Amino acid sequence: MKSLSIPVFTWNTLSQEEKSTLLTRSEEDIREVQDSVRSIIEDVKQRGDEAIREYTARFDKAEFPHKPLQVTEDEIDEAVRTLDPKIARALDYAMENVTRFHQAQVPAAMDMHQIRPGIWAGERATPIDSVGLYIPRGRGSFPSMLYMLAIPAKLAGVPNISIVTPPGPDGTVDPACLYAARSIGVSTVYRVGGAQAIAALAFGTPSIRPCLKVLGPGSMYVTAAKRLLSGTIDPGLPAGPSESILWADASQNTQDDITRICLDLLIEAEHGADSSALLVTDDQTLARRVAETLPALIENTPEPRREFLKKVFSGYGGIILGQNEAQAADIINQFAPEHLSIQTREPVDSVALIKNAGEILLGPFAPFSAANYAIGANAVLPTGGYAKTWSAVSVRDFIKYNSIIQMTRRGYQDLRDHVITLADYEGFPSHSRALKDRPEA
C-alpha cells in the first residue's frame, strides 16, 4: 500500500487559489449541504416530532417509538448511578476548573457611572430567558462540550436551559453527558441531533420547547442549520469542524520535539475528515522531519480515526513553510484558527504577533487536548476564520445588557440646550419640543 505523503506548502510559491483553499477549509463543505439542510428545517417546522423521529431513524439509525423525545428523570438517575467512578472523577475535576474560569466572567448586577454631575448611566446584566445547547455525538460523544456550555449558562442565570444531543441506536443518551447535566443542574435533555435538533429548538414542537438562542459546536449539518435559522434564533458563534495550527521554529530540533509536535498535530485532526491541522514554520528542517515522522503515527492510530487523519492530511491539513517569523504570524492571522499552539523559542514574544485565534496555548506543556477538556478555558470556539470577529463561548454569551440611565434636575439642565440644538439640526421637532416645552417637574 502507498504510504501517506504529508503536503508541505511553501507559502510564497502558492497560487491565490491554493492559498484560498487552505484558508477556506471546511466552509466550502458547509455551503454544499445548505440545500439539504434547508429541507430538513422546513419539514421539522411543518411536521414537528414526526419529522424528528424520521430524520433520527435515517441519520442516527436510532428508532425508539416507546421512548419520549425528552430524557426522563429515571434515565438520568440511572446514568448517574452507573457511570464508571473514574469517569465521574475526571468530569468533576474538569467541571471544577471550568467553573473557576467562568466565575470570573460573571458581571456585576448593575454598574452605574456618573458621566457629569447629575447624569448617571450604566448597564445591568440580565440573563437570556431560554437557550438551547447542542452537544454533538456523531463521531464521538462530547460530555466535555456539555459542561463547557452548561456551566457558563448556569453562572449567567439562564432560567430555561435545554440540551439536545443525538441518541445512540437504542435511543439512549450518552451517560457521561447525563451525569454532567445533573451535576450542573440542567434537567431538560432531548434525544435529537443534527439539523433537525436546531430546527426543533428554533420553532418548538409538541415535545421540545423553543429557545431564543442556540449555542454549541457541531458537524457541517448543524453549522449550516444554525446559519439558515439566524433570522429565527440567535445562533451564537460559528463553531464548526475543529481546526488547529501549531506554530514552531528552529528551536524545536530534538527528536522529542519532533515527536511532540507530530502528536499535537494529530489531536484536532482526528475529529473528522472535515477538520484541518497545520504546522506553520519558517524552518525547512523542522518541516521535513515532521513530514517524515507523521505518517507512521497516523498508521498507528485506530480506525475510524486513522481514516480521518489520512483525509485531513491530504485535504485541509499539512505543513506551511513561511519565509520568516513575520510571515508565519501573518499566515496564522489570515487563517484565524480555532486552536493555536505556539511552540517557538519564546512563545510569549511570538504571541504578541498574533491577532486572530480562538484559543492560544503557549509552550510545550499545554497540548490542545488539555484545553479541550480540563484547563478551564472554554473549548467551544469559533472556526472557519470567524476567530477574526468572534470569541470563545463565555458567560457573556448567555446575558444581555440593559442600559440604565438616571438624571437629576441638575444633570437635565446641564444637557438640555445641547440636545435641543442637535435635535433641531437633525430635523426632529418632537425630539426638540419635548425639552423646549417641558413643564418644570
Ligand SMILES: NC(=O)c1ccc[n+]([C@@H]2O[C@H](COP(=O)([O-])OP(=O)(O)OC[C@H]3O[C@@H](n4cnc5c(N)ncnc54)[C@H](O)[C@@H]3O)[C@@H](O)[C@H]2O)c1
Ligand atoms: N468548534 C468547536 O468548538 C467544536 C467543539 C467540539 C466539536 N467540534 C466539531 O463538531 C463536530 C461534531 O460532529 P459530529 O459528527 O461528531 O456530531 P454532530 O452531532 O454535530 O453531527 C451528527 C449529526 O449530524 C446529522 N447528520 C449526519 N449525516 C447527515 C446527513 N447526511 N444529512 C443530514 N444530517 C446528517 C445527524 O442527525 C447526526 O445526529 C466535529 O466536526 C467537531 O470537529 C467543534
Ligand SMILES: N[C@H](CO)Cc1c[nH]c[nH+]1
Ligand atoms: N476540539 C474540540 C473543539 O474544537 C473540543 C473537544 C472535545 N472533545 C474533544 N475535543
Ligand SMILES: [Zn+2]
Ligand atoms: Zn478536540
